[in-house]
Amino acid sequence: MKNTLLLFSLLSFSCFSSFAQIDSLQSELYKFSLDELTETEENQTAISVASNVSTDENKQPAAVTTITREQLQLSSARTLAEALMLFVPGFFLVEDQDDMIMGFRGLAPDNNSKVMLLINGHNVNTEFFWGPADAILNNTNYDYIERVEVIRGAGSVTLGQGALLGVINIVTKQGEFGKTEGLARANMTAGVGLNRALNGSFDAQLRSGDLKSYFYISTSRYQGQELRDDGWAAQQGNQGFAGGSVKDVGLRLRKSESVLMTGNIEYKNFKIEATYTDQIRDLYNFYRDRNVFNQTLTTITGSYNFNLSQHAVLKAEMSYAQDNFALFSVIGTAMGGTREDRLGGKLLLNLNELVPNNKLAIGVEARVFQMGKTNNQNNNFIANKIGAFDPTTANQVLTMGFRKDIQVFSFFAEDYYTVSDKLEVFGAFRYDNHPFWGNNISPRVGAIYSPTEKFITRLSYQTGFRGAVGLHYTGGYNGDGFLRADNYGRVNGADIPVFDANGNPTSDTERNIPTVLPERINGIEGSFTFLPSKKLKFNAVAFYNSITNVIDVGVIYRDPNDVILDEIGTDKAGDWNGFWYFKNTPGSFNQVGLETSMTYSQDIFNLILSHSLVKVLGATDEQKQIAQGGNSMYLADDGNENLHFKAYPESVFRTNFIVTPISSFSIGMNALYYSKWYSPIGTVADGGLIVNLSTQWNITKTVQWGVSIKNLLNEKNLSPMNSNAGGEDISSGTPAWETTTGWTTIRLNF
Numbered sequence: 001m002k003n004t005l006l007l008f009s010l011l012s013f014s015c016f017s018s019f020a021q022i023d024s025l026q027s028e029l030y031k032f033s034l035d036e037l038t039e040t041e042e043n044q045t046a047i048s049v050a051s052n053v054s055t056d057e058n059k060q061p062a063a064v065t066t067i068t069r070e071q072l073q074l075s076s077a078r079t080l081a082e083a084l085m086l087f088v089p090g091f092f093l094v095e096d097q098d099d100m101i102m103g104f105r106g107l108a109p110d111n112n113s114k115v116m117l118l119i120n121g122h123n124v125n126t127e128f129f130w131g132p133a134d135a136i137l138n139n140t141n142y143d144y145i146e147r148v149e150v151i152r153g154a155g156s157v158t159l160g161q162g163a164l165l166g167v168i169n170i171v172t173k174q175g176e177f178g179k180t181e182g183l184a185r186a187n188m189t190a191g192v193g194l195n196r197a198l199n200g201s202f203d204a205q206l207r208s209g210d211l212k213s214y215f216y217i218s219t220s221r222y223q224g225q226e227l228r229d230d231g232w233a234a235q236q237g238n239q240g241f242a243g244g245s246v247k248d249v250g251l252r253l254r255k256s257e258s259v260l261m262t263g264n265i266e267y268k269n270f271k272i273e274a275t276y277t278d279q280i281r282d283l284y285n286f287y288r289d290r291n292v293f294n295q296t297l298t299t300i301t302g303s304y305n306f307n308l309s310q311h312a313v314l315k316a317e318m319s320y321a322q323d324n325f326a327l328f329s330v331i332g333t334a335m336g337g338t339r340e341d342r343l344g345g346k347l348l349l350n351l352n353e354l355v356p357n358n359k360l361a362i363g364v365e366a367r368v369f370q371m372g373k374t375n376n377q378n379n380n381f382i383a384n385k386i387g388a389f390d391p392t393t394a395n396q397v398l399t400m401g402f403r404k405d406i407q408v409f410s411f412f413a414e415d416y417y418t419v420s421d422k423l424e425v426f427g428a429f430r431y432d433n434h435p436f437w438g439n440n441i442s443p444r445v446g447a448i449y450s451p452t453e454k455f456i457t458r459l460s461y462q463t464g465f466r467g468a469v470g471l472h473y474t475g476g477y478n479g480d481g482f483l484r485a486d487n488y489g490r491v492n493g494a495d496i497p498v499f500d501a502n503g504n505p506t507s508d509t510e511r512n513i514p515t516v517l518p519e520r521i522n523g524i525e526g527s528f529t530f531l532p533s534k535k536l537k538f539n540a541v542a543f544y545n546s547i548t549n550v551i552d553v554g555v556i557y558r559d560p561n562d563v564i565l566d567e568i569g570t571d572k573a574g575d576w577n578g579f580w581y582f583k584n585t586p587g588s589f590n591q592v593g594l595e596t597s598m599t600y601s602q603d604i605f606n607l608i609l610s611h612s613l614v615k616v617l618g619a620t621d622e623q624k625q626i627a628q629g630g631n632s633m634y635l636a637d638d639g640n641e642n643l644h645f646k647a648y649p650e651s652v653f654r655t656n657f658i659v660t661p662i663s664s665f666s667i668g669m670n671a672l673y674y675s676k677w678y679s680p681i682g683t684v685a686d687g688g689l690i691v692n693l694s695t696q697w698n699i700t701k702t703v704q705w706g707v708s709i710k711n712l713l714n715e716k717n718l719s720p721m722n723s724n725a726g727g728e729d730i731s732s733g734t735p736a737w738e739t740t741t742g743w744t745t746i747r748l749n750f
Contacts, residue, residue, distance in 0.1 A: 048121055049149040049169035052158060052348060052361035053416045053426075058456050058529055059448050061426055063152040063541045063595065065089065069173075072142055074658055074668025076692030076708040078222075078254055078738065080148075081137045084168065086670045086692065087656055089595040089612035090152040091166065094647050095721040095734050097232075098286045099130075100138060104166035105153060105543070105593055106614040106645035107634050110553065110723050114466045114519070116155065116162040118169040120264075120273055122301050125162050126323045127369040128340045128401055128470040132168065133323075135279035135295040141218035141260045143189055143201050147171045152595065153543065154464025154521050157428045157444040160365070160410055164466040164521060172262055172273075175205050175212030183207045186750040189218075193708075193743025196223035215263040224255030225738055227284060231718040232734035240289035240329070241386040250330045251291055254738060256281035269305040274298075282330070285721070285734055288384045290335035294326040296376060311354040319344040324375040329386055336382035338400040338476075339373040357418040365410040371470050372403035382477055384575070389479075401476035409433045424448045426460075436485065437467040437518055458527040467518040468551055468582045481574020483556075483581035488513040490569035496556065497563060510556055516582050519551045537599040544617070548588040552633045555580050587622030589635065589643070591615065605659040612652050616643040627682075636682040647722040649674035649687060664698040677720045685732045688717040704747040714740040 046055040050062040057066065065088045077083035081100060085093045094101040094108040101108045102115045117124050117132030125131050148170055155163035186204040191197070201218035227233045233247040242249060258279035265272050280294040301319040308314055319342070326337035348363040374380045380401065381394035389398055414428035428444040446460025468485070471477070475484030489512050496510040523545040530538040557578035558565055565573035573579055593614035600607045616635060619627070627635040627643055636646040644650065655671040674687040694708040718733025 047149055048171065049118065049167055050151050050155065050158065051416075051428075052350070052363065052412075052414050053359045058531075059424065059458075061428070061444060061446055061458070061460055062155065062462065063090075063525065063527060063543075065091075065150045065152060067148040067150070069146055070658065070666075071656065071668075072145060072148070073706070074666065074694045074696060075670055076668070076694045076710045076742075077670075078710060079138045079140055080142045080145075080170075083142070084148065084150060086654065086672055086690075087608075088150050088152065089597060089610045089652070089654065090593070090614070091150065092648055092652065092720070095285060095719050095736050097236075097721075097723045098283050098291075100134075101722060102132065102137070102166070102168070103648050105545070105612075106591055106616075106648050106650060107165050107547070108646070108648045108720075108722050109165075109551075109633055111469075113162065113469045114164040116159055116167045118159075118167065119262075119275055119299070120172055120301075121169060122273070122299065122317075122319055123159070123162075123344070123367075124275075124297065124299055124321065126325075126340050127342070127406065128338065128371045128474070130325075131162065131469075133277070133295065133297050134281075134293065135258065135260075135277040135297055136170070137168070138256070138281060139258050139260060139277065139279055140199060140220045140222060140256065141201060141258060143187075143218065144172050144203060144216040144260070144262050145170055146173045152541070153525065153545075154462055154523060156442040156464040156466075157430050157462055158412065158414065160412075160430055160432050160442070161408065161434070161440075161466055161518070164464040164519060172264065173203065173205065173214050173216070174264060175207050175214045175266060188748040188750075189745060191743050191745040193222075194741045195225055196221070197743050198222075199745075210268045211266070213263070213265040215261075217259075217261045219259045221257045222255060224252030224282060224284075225741070227251060227253055228716070228735035228739075230716075230735045231732060232285060232721060236285075236287050238287050239385065240287070240291070241388075246285060246287050249291065251282045251284040251286075253284050253736065254281075255284070269307065270303075272300070272302050274300040280328075284736075289329040289333070289386045290327040290382065290384060291330055292328040294324075294328065294337075296324040296326075298322045311352050313350050315346075315348045315350070317344075317346040317348075319346075326375055326377055326379065327382065331386075333386050334377060334379060334391065335384075335386075336394070336398070336400055337375040337377060337379040338371075338382075339375040339380070340401075340470075341370040341373065343368040343370075359416040361414045363412050365412070367408045367410075369406045369408075369470060371406070371474050372399075372401040372476065382480060384480070388575075397479060399476055399478040401471060402474045404470075404474040406435060406470055406473065422450050434467060436473050437516075440465055440467075440518060454531045456527075456529040456531075458525075460525050462523055462525070464521040464523075465518045466551065468516045472516060472582045475571065478572065479575060481572070481576065481579045483513075483568055483571050483579040485516065485582075487569030487571050488515065488581070491556075494566075494568045496558070496565065496568075499558075499562065503559075503562070505562075513554070513581060513583060516551060517549045517584055519549045519584075520547070522546045522548075535601050539597045539599075541595045543591075543593050543595075545591050546588055547591070547634070550585045550633050551582055552585045552631075553580055554583040585623070585626055585633065587620030587626075589619035589623045590617045591645075592617045604661060605657070608654070608656040610654045610656075612654075614645060614648075614650050616645065619643055630681045636678045636680060638678065638682045638684070644678040644682070646678060646680050647720040649677045649720065651675065666696045668692075668694040668696075679732055680722065683732065685720070686717045688715045688719075688737065689713060690715055690737065702749055704749065706745040706747070707742065708745070709740070709742040711738055711740050 075083045113131035151167035155167040189201040191199040199220035203216035260277040262275040278296040299321040303317040306314040321342040327335040344367040346365040351360040381398040382400040383389045412430035444462040498508040525543045597610035627637045653673045657669045672690045691712040696706045719736035
């Protein structure tokens with residue numbers, strides 16, 4: 001904490017002491033900003049996540065949902081991720097044995113590395129394994145957020161690897177408010193709720209001349225709820241030292257404790273942004289002793305806009321992030337951890353009307369991922385069971401990630417051309433170079449046609465991709481049996497016997513594993529928007545995607561009574577007598593979907609009704625066989641040779657309603673309904689109806705009081721769960737919906 005406070009102090013000092021020198025070097029010839037070059041029509045939300053050229057919410061090249069600060073405050077969601085599920089068609093939270101999966105359009109993998117998280121457009125994903133920052137998405141503090149932008153579908157064309165399934169961009173509050181000099185604003189928040197929920201925050205905005213700044217700090221603690229004696233929690237055995245079931249260990253649903261700080265300082269064309277978060281939370285579904293997860297993330301980004309001319313702005317950006325991960329048992333024993341540092345640089349040139357009717361963006365980016373470092377506790381190991389390892393040698397014997405750097409270089413371009421008042425065409429591509437999987441090009445092409453001001457249509461083709469995570473190349477999880485890419489060609493030499501269906505050895509041995517290729521999505525998307533009035537809006541998005549080279553997990557296991565596995569190349573078998581590794585599953589499958597919404601706004605209320613539907617539309621024989629065997633990453637067979645998306649509700653209805661009957665009082669109601677979902681083995685599980693209710697009362701101009709009720713109807717059906725190990729009785733889900741609960745919040749505005 002002291003180091004973090006020092007970081008923000010140094011940022012403030014450096015800005016105030018050096019900006020004057022920078023200003024003296026800045027030419028006064030041009031006063032055009034990057035925002036002006038991507039100008040948005042009045043009363044529209046400026047969208048920044050899907051395009052480097054267009055910010056018009058009705059003319060995006062991809063499907064984007066925007067969630068406002070008011071919607072978040074009236075969501076009654078415990079975490080940011082829960083709020084996204086309430087508002088975003090095509091997004092759903094899926095439980096996993098040791099994670100919370102951000103699922104998009106039917107696809108819920110076994111971790112989140114195929115989804116990208118941005119803060120103010122800056123990538124905060126870890127490359128080693130987990131992907132988006134858990135300490136941000138599953139944090140209970142989000143009053144610092146101005147809005148959230150979510151790309152529903154692939155975003156690799158502008159953002160590269162990791163933006164395969166979807167993209168989440170958090171836009172924080174800034175120092176910009178009003179035009180009067182010498183302005184300052186501050187807010188204090190305090191909250192208390194059931195199950196020992198406590199939170200507090202302070203934020204401040206300052207504008208003085210050309211200096212704008214914003215700072216936010218918050219802390220929260222939630223004791224969580226006792227796990228119900230049902231589903232996975234009751235029936236999955238605990239493999240830790242205490243035995244029993246997952247429910248018996250002492251883990252609590254949604255238990256967490258966190259500190260979050262973020263801020264930005266802007267002086268004319270120069271800007272520094274920084275974020276720090278430290279969160280620890282229970283992995284309430286996990287069945288080994290490393291069942292408490294801690295992430296401490298520090299990021300800092302500096303950028304400068306060079307106003308080259310009336311038509312051109314060059315933005316230069318540099319970033320640094322330190323990502324510390326730590327694992328503990330529920331009784332506090334250190335069970336491992338690691339660290340990743342990230343360095344990045346980016347140049348983006350925007351050319352607006354340099355050629356009449358044309359907007360062009362060209363950019364380059366370089367990122368360095370430094371993996372396999374020791375974390376804040378000087379740990380770089382992973383252990384499964386208390387008492388089964390020596391902490392003094394764990395870093396050497398049970399190494400979590402071996403030391404290696406990965407450099408990724410990218411070049412991208414995007415162009416919008418206005419053919420007429422009714423037609424715009426756009427195209428984009430991104431080239432990425434990776435030292436292990438090589439080169440990749442992600443294209444996008446499309447058109448936006450508006451026959452009248454009330455009708456807007458879009459048709460586009462785009463791609464997304466994700467290579468294997470950094471662990472695949474660095475190696476690690478020593479003692480847990482992970483097989484790295486360098487040893488795929490050494491499987492033959494290990495002479496591991498293959499057994500037939502009756503358990504008898506054959507003359508065959510395990511074969512070398514093919515090189516893992518990036519997973520890809522090729523998609524066609526059509527959008528229709530109808531604006532019959534300023535108060536009413538209809539939108540429909542239809543999509544067709546083909547998914548190939550699905551990255552999954554493979555296993556080499558032998559019964560220890562038959563053969564004891566030793567090592568393959570430089571990797572040793574796990575303590576369970578096996579190896580696990582990343583692989584591509586053969587074949588491909590297709591999906592189709594439709595996401596519809598209606599928004600109606602009056603002076604006193606805002607109503608959003610939406611529905612999302614996604615279906616499997618054909619698969620190759622290889623994918624069908626994998627699903628029938630219960631081993632598919634994404635698909636489940638219902639027993640009648642019908643394929644469905646695994647652990648992801650295919651049809652979901654949402655209602656988001658805010659009413660302000662009097663100017664000082666607002667009521668928010670958010671509901672989500674899905675009738676069923678398919679378990680990993682294809683059985684049908686009951687769906688659920690989640691209703692949240694909240695109120696906000698502006699008692700005075702200074703004092704605001706809010707009350708939130710979560711799960712008003714006390715829904716107790718089991719939540720969709722993906723990575724279940726066991727039979728039909730276990731695969732039907734986990735008790736992850738909090739029973740009816742609530743909290744109250746006081747905000748003071750100065």
